[in-house]
Amino acid sequence: QVQLVQSGAEVKKPGASVKVSCKASGYTFTTHYMHWVRQARGQGLEWMGIIDPSDSSTTYAQKFRGRITMTRDTSTSTVYMELSSLTFEDTAVYYCARAGPHIVADYWGQGSLVTVSS
């Protein structure tokens, strides 16, 4: 069965960086893109970008360009999302989600809470 297991909660100071991992299993890692979506407490869903694990190509939302990096490790079937220059507004739950039919997010990780606090 498809599973996406994300790394645990993180607490970071403003200006720092965070790197969240998402380990995939139950399918061929390189045949599905991976989305990253975040959700601040009590707020809606915000798309951050997408990575093609087959060649590492990425598309980022304009809002995050310059401070987001998505990478992958095919040997461990893991994708990573690194966000730098963190501010309090980056406090959120970060989700990875597999892109399935028509590139919609058909399987989601459990979420990783990132808290930015001084």
Added chain:
Amino acid sequence: DIQLTQSPSFLSASVGDRVTITCRASQDISSSLAWYQQNPGKAPKLLIYAASILQSGVPSRFSGSGSRTEFTLTISSLQPEDFATYYCQQVNSYPVTFGGGTKVEIK
């Protein structure tokens, strides 16, 4: 960017009610729309994609319709487990965008 406007933002309904949620796109997105359900503290769950295709395992009381700029999600007979927040999402072009959500509450 393509804006998605969901209405209503909040909906109060009873078990057994028929519920309809609307999602309007700021430009033509063909049928490139998905619907998700999210319960508190949980990841979203895909319900419908390509505007009207039911994701495997999703109960048939959920249905989607529409194209171009106007879409609807219908729950034919609301069940206790359906009280949640629903989001639409367009995947016609990058950046992918989500609607603001519709919270379905118990009346």
